[in-house]
Amino acid sequence: MPLSVEDRMAILALVTRYNHAVDEGDVDTRSETFTEDGVWDSDTAGVVTSREAIRAHAATRAPQAHTKKHWTNSPVIEGDGDHATIMQYLWLVEIVEPRRTLMIGTYHDTLRREPEGWLFAKRELRVHSRIDY
Amino acid sequence: MCYRRPAAGGSRVSLSVDDRLEILDLAARYNHAVDSGDHEGVAALFTEDGAIEATATGAIAGRAAIADYIGSRPDGWQRRRHLNSNAIIEGVPGDEDAARLVLSLLVVSRRDHVVPRLHGRYEDELRRVDGEWRFHRRRIVADADAASGRRAEG
Numbered sequence: 001m002p003l004s005v006e007d008r009m010a011i012l013a014l015v016t017r018y019n020h021a022v023d024e025g026d027v028d029t030r031s032e033t034f035t036e037d038g039v040w041d042s043d044t045a046g047v048v049t050s051r052e053a054i055r056a057h058a059a060t061r062a063p064q065a066h067t068k069k070h071w072t073n074s075p076v077i078e079g080d081g082d083h084a085t086i087m088q089y090l091w092l093v094e095i096v097e098p099r100r101t102l103m104i105g106t107y108h109d110t111l112r113r114e115p116e117g118w119l120f121a122k123r124e125l126r127v128h129s130r131i132d133y
Numbered sequence: 134m135c136y137r138r139p140a141a142g143g144s145r146v147s148l149s150v151d152d153r154l155e156i157l158d159l160a161a162r163y164n165h166a167v168d169s170g171d172h173e174g175v176a177a178l179f180t181e182d183g184a185i186e187a188t189a190t191g192a193i194a195g196r197a198a199i200a201d202y203i204g205s206r207p208d209g210w211q212r213r214r215h216l217n218s219n220a221i222i223e224g225v226p227g228d229e230d231a232a233r234l235v236l237s238l239l240v241v242s243r244r245d246h247v248v249p250r251l252h253g254r255y256e257d258e259l260r261r262v263d264g265e266w267r268f269h270r271r272r273i274v275a276d277a278d279a280a281s282g283r284r285a286e287g
Contacts, residue, residue: 005150073216074161089214104214
């Protein structure tokens with residue numbers, strides 16, 4: 001069954017919830033955007049497997065909260081039934097001096113419909129360019 | 134101009150939610166295609182007689198010409214990321230297969246990491262062909278074009 005408008009809006013809302021959570025250092029909300037067996041695979045953090053491990057990883061990054069904003073852009077959603085993918089850009093911007101662009105990358109996400117709604121089964125972040133920060 | 138609010142009581146045409154999502158999807162696919170140097174992919178997002186227009190280039194009409202234009206500098210494109218925001222989507226009175234789209238545009242690049250390389254907007258005329266929304270005319274209006282002398286490239 002093709003994705004409905006409601007599915008597409010729910011998937012975009014999941015991305016939005018993740019962005020706000022990571023920018024605010026909300027470790028629980030960030031990790032709960034993943035399935036229990038979810039995988040976070042990024043060029044900056046390596047591969048982190050399971051919601052609990054993602055929570056622990058997120059906690060190590062929480063001190064950086066309120067210094068950066070995740071701007072995601074140009075989402076392309078595809079899927080069928082209870083599985084979906086979303087590809088989108090990340091533009092990571094420093095919101096404190098010296099207010100730089102920190103990273104440009106692309107998220108390649110796989111999502112699964114769970115009883116509580118659409119969740120990330122796997123997030124891959126491929127970095128296009130970044131500066132040391 | 135289509136980014137202005139229609140006058141009160143004006144003939145705003147409502148597009149379906151499906152149409153709006155498909156139009157946003159079209160804009161996103163353009164960004165990914167152009168940034169990956171997929172010149173045929175970019176051209177396929179236009180109608181057969183579609184055109185892309187920027188200050189530096191004038192109108193480039195037809196899929197083959199658009200593909201040539203995008204393909205003429207693949208290395209240049211791949212250092213960049215096209216980012217959009219503030220989408221305004223409107224229907225066209227009397228033509229259910231036409232729509233207009235205005236988007237804010239930022240182009241960020243590896244080489245120019247602090248300041249966006251280009252900021253401006255797209256002013257698009259869209260047409261639905263065989264059930265698929267396509268760009269009929271994509272106009273790139275660069276805010277920085279006149280001020281800095283940079284070339285506007287969509």
